[in-house]
Amino acid sequence: MQFDVWAPQADRVTLQCDGATRALERDPERVGWWTGRAQAVDGTRYGFGLDGGAVLPDPRSRRQPDGPDGLSAVVDHGRYAWRTPWQGRGLPGAVLYELHVGTYTREGTLDAAAERLDHLAELGITHVELMPLTPVPGRHGWGYDGVAPWAVHEPYGGPEALKRFVDRAHELGLGVVLDVVHNHLGPSGNHLPAFGPYFTDTHQTPWGAAVNLDAPGSDEVRAYFLESALAWLRDYRLDGLRLDAVHALHDTRARHFLEELSAAVDGLAAEVGRPLFLVAESDLNDPRIITPRGEHGLGLHAQWNDDFHHALHTALTGESQGYYADFARAPLAALAKTLNRGYFHDGTYSSFRGRDHGRPLDRGRVGAHRLLGYSQTHDQIGNRAQGDRLSATLSPGLLACAATLTLTAPSTPMLFMGEEWAAGTPWQYFTDHTDPELAEAVRQGRRREFAAHGWAEEDVPDPQDPATRERSCLDWSEPEREPHARVLSWYRRLIGLRRELPDLTAPDLADTKVAYDEEGRWLAFRRGDVRVAVNLGKQPAAIPLGTGRLRVLAAWDPVLAPGPDGLLQVPGESCVVLTQA
Incomplete structure (x- = not known):
C-alpha cells in the first residue's frame, strides 16, 4: 500500500506502520510531498515522524481508533457492501432535520440513531442533517472542535457505523447531509501545524489564525479541505454538506475557495449520477454565495437564513437582546419581509453591528x-445559557404557530431534533476535554460570557459535567403523551401538506403576499391558492383573507371558513392553513 504525506518544511519523514519504521522518499512530481510503500490492510495502525520527532497521526487519516492524538488506522472503503441502491435526493422540496448523534439517543451512537430513523420517515422528513462527526477529545461534544477532517468520531461507531447509518437512511428514502467545519480545527489534537502551513496569521478568526486559503502554501491546503469534502460525499454516499461559518473562510484569491468547492461537488454529482448539494452557514447576507457560478456567484446551493429565525423568535418571545434588537422594533414586519424578500438585512442599518448590512436578493x-x-x-438553543428550547416558555399553540410559519414559508424548512414533539429536554453546551487546563478554560469562559448578560454563575451548566450531556438527550417516551403527541401530529400534518400542495414548494419569493x-399580533400570507394565518396574541383575531371560497386544510383550534366579508376568526395563540375551495 502506498502512503503519502505533505510535509514541505521537513528534511526527513518516516512512516511507522504496524510497528515497523521506514524512511519515506520525496515525491519527484509533487513539491513538498513524501511517499513510500508498506504492507497494510484495513485496520493497520500507522503514523508519520518528522525530523526525528514523535510519531503523529496522518493529516488525512480516515480513522482515529484511539482519539485525535493516537495513531491512524487504514480504512478500506471497498470492504463495505452497500445494501441500498440510491439515486439521490436533491434539495428542492426538501424538509431537513438537524440531528446530533451523541444526544439523539441515550446510547449516543450512529447505530442507535439509525434505529430511530423510521420516526423521521413517518414524520415526512426528506434529509437528516448530521452535526459534525470528526474526532474530538473524549467521548461527547458538539463536534465543532473536531480534528482529522476525513475521520468519523470513534465513540459514535467509526466509519463502518456511518455507512450503516447512511444505508438505513437511504433504505427509508432519507437523504443524509453532514455538517463539516473548514474554518478551523479544534484546540486539542490538531497536529496540522507540524506538517505544513495549514494556518496563516494573515487573517484572524474567533478561533485564532485562519485556515490558509490564500497565503504561501495555500494550494495544498485548499486541496486538503476540498478533497475531504468530496471524500465524505463519495465514500459515504452522502447527499450534501452543510459548511460551518463560511464567513470565517478568509480568501482573497481571484477564485474563492467556495467557488472551487462548488464546482468540484457539481463535477462529482455528474460523475456519480446523483444530485449533491452544499448548504452554507453565513451571516453575511450576501446573495453571491447562493448565486450560480455562471452568473458570477460562488455557486453554493443554499444557505441557512438566520434573519427568518431572528424575526420569528422575536415575534414569538418578545426577546430583544443582542442581535434580536434589530428585529424587536417591529418583529412581524421583519418576519413579513423575510417571507417575501428572503433577507431582512439587505443593505439596511443593523444596530447590533453598528453599520449597514447585507444586500438584496435578486428574487428572479x-x-x-x-x-x-x-x-x-x-446554535440558537445551545448557545443560550441554559440551552432552553422554545417549548420551555411557549404554549403549545405558539409552538404550532412557529411550526406553521416554518413549514409553509417559501424557504426550505429545517427542524432541530425533538422540536417536532415540543421536547421537554434542554439542549445545552457540553464538552469532554481530556486536557484539564483546556477544560477549565472552557468552563470559566462560558461562565464569564453569560455573567456579562446577567446570569448567575450557578445557573450556567458546567460543560464538562457529564450530567450536562445527559440532560440534553432526547426523551423518547415524550411523543407518546400529551401535549407532545398533539404537537407531533401537527408537524406531521403540515409536512404532509407541504408534500401534497405544489404551491408550498413554489420557488418564487416574490409570489408570497x-x-x-403588529399591534394585533397576527400575520397572514398567500402562496398561490394556499392561505396561512397565525394569531400570536392571546385574544381571538379577525384576520382578512380576501373574498372567495376557502376550505380549511388544517387548524390548530377549530375555525370556520371566512364569511362573505373575508374575515377569518382565529383563536388566540392558534393558526390555520386554507386553500381555495
Missing part, C-alpha cells in the same frame, strides 16, 4: 428553496 434569479428557514437550531398587524 435566486429560488426560495435556496434559503433554509427554521425556528430552532443547535403578506399582511400583518
Whole structure:
C-alpha cells in the first residue's frame, strides 16, 4: 500500500506502520510531498515522524481508533457492501432535520440513531442533517472542535457505523447531509501545524489564525479541505454538506475557495449520477454565495437564513437582546419581509453591528428553496445559557404557530431534533476535554460570557459535567403523551401538506403576499391558492383573507371558513392553513 504525506518544511519523514519504521522518499512530481510503500490492510495502525520527532497521526487519516492524538488506522472503503441502491435526493422540496448523534439517543451512537430513523420517515422528513462527526477529545461534544477532517468520531461507531447509518437512511428514502467545519480545527489534537502551513496569521478568526486559503502554501491546503469534502460525499454516499461559518473562510484569491468547492461537488454529482448539494452557514447576507457560478456567484446551493429565525423568535418571545434588537422594533414586519424578500438585512442599518448590512436578493434569479428557514437550531438553543428550547416558555399553540410559519414559508424548512414533539429536554453546551487546563478554560469562559448578560454563575451548566450531556438527550417516551403527541401530529400534518400542495414548494419569493398587524399580533400570507394565518396574541383575531371560497386544510383550534366579508376568526395563540375551495 502506498502512503503519502505533505510535509514541505521537513528534511526527513518516516512512516511507522504496524510497528515497523521506514524512511519515506520525496515525491519527484509533487513539491513538498513524501511517499513510500508498506504492507497494510484495513485496520493497520500507522503514523508519520518528522525530523526525528514523535510519531503523529496522518493529516488525512480516515480513522482515529484511539482519539485525535493516537495513531491512524487504514480504512478500506471497498470492504463495505452497500445494501441500498440510491439515486439521490436533491434539495428542492426538501424538509431537513438537524440531528446530533451523541444526544439523539441515550446510547449516543450512529447505530442507535439509525434505529430511530423510521420516526423521521413517518414524520415526512426528506434529509437528516448530521452535526459534525470528526474526532474530538473524549467521548461527547458538539463536534465543532473536531480534528482529522476525513475521520468519523470513534465513540459514535467509526466509519463502518456511518455507512450503516447512511444505508438505513437511504433504505427509508432519507437523504443524509453532514455538517463539516473548514474554518478551523479544534484546540486539542490538531497536529496540522507540524506538517505544513495549514494556518496563516494573515487573517484572524474567533478561533485564532485562519485556515490558509490564500497565503504561501495555500494550494495544498485548499486541496486538503476540498478533497475531504468530496471524500465524505463519495465514500459515504452522502447527499450534501452543510459548511460551518463560511464567513470565517478568509480568501482573497481571484477564485474563492467556495467557488472551487462548488464546482468540484457539481463535477462529482455528474460523475456519480446523483444530485449533491452544499448548504452554507453565513451571516453575511450576501446573495453571491447562493448565486450560480455562471452568473458570477460562488455557486453554493443554499444557505441557512438566520434573519427568518431572528424575526420569528422575536415575534414569538418578545426577546430583544443582542442581535434580536434589530428585529424587536417591529418583529412581524421583519418576519413579513423575510417571507417575501428572503433577507431582512439587505443593505439596511443593523444596530447590533453598528453599520449597514447585507444586500438584496435578486428574487428572479435566486429560488426560495435556496434559503433554509427554521425556528430552532443547535446554535440558537445551545448557545443560550441554559440551552432552553422554545417549548420551555411557549404554549403549545405558539409552538404550532412557529411550526406553521416554518413549514409553509417559501424557504426550505429545517427542524432541530425533538422540536417536532415540543421536547421537554434542554439542549445545552457540553464538552469532554481530556486536557484539564483546556477544560477549565472552557468552563470559566462560558461562565464569564453569560455573567456579562446577567446570569448567575450557578445557573450556567458546567460543560464538562457529564450530567450536562445527559440532560440534553432526547426523551423518547415524550411523543407518546400529551401535549407532545398533539404537537407531533401537527408537524406531521403540515409536512404532509407541504408534500401534497405544489404551491408550498413554489420557488418564487416574490409570489408570497403578506399582511400583518403588529399591534394585533397576527400575520397572514398567500402562496398561490394556499392561505396561512397565525394569531400570536392571546385574544381571538379577525384576520382578512380576501373574498372567495376557502376550505380549511388544517387548524390548530377549530375555525370556520371566512364569511362573505373575508374575515377569518382565529383563536388566540392558534393558526390555520386554507386553500381555495
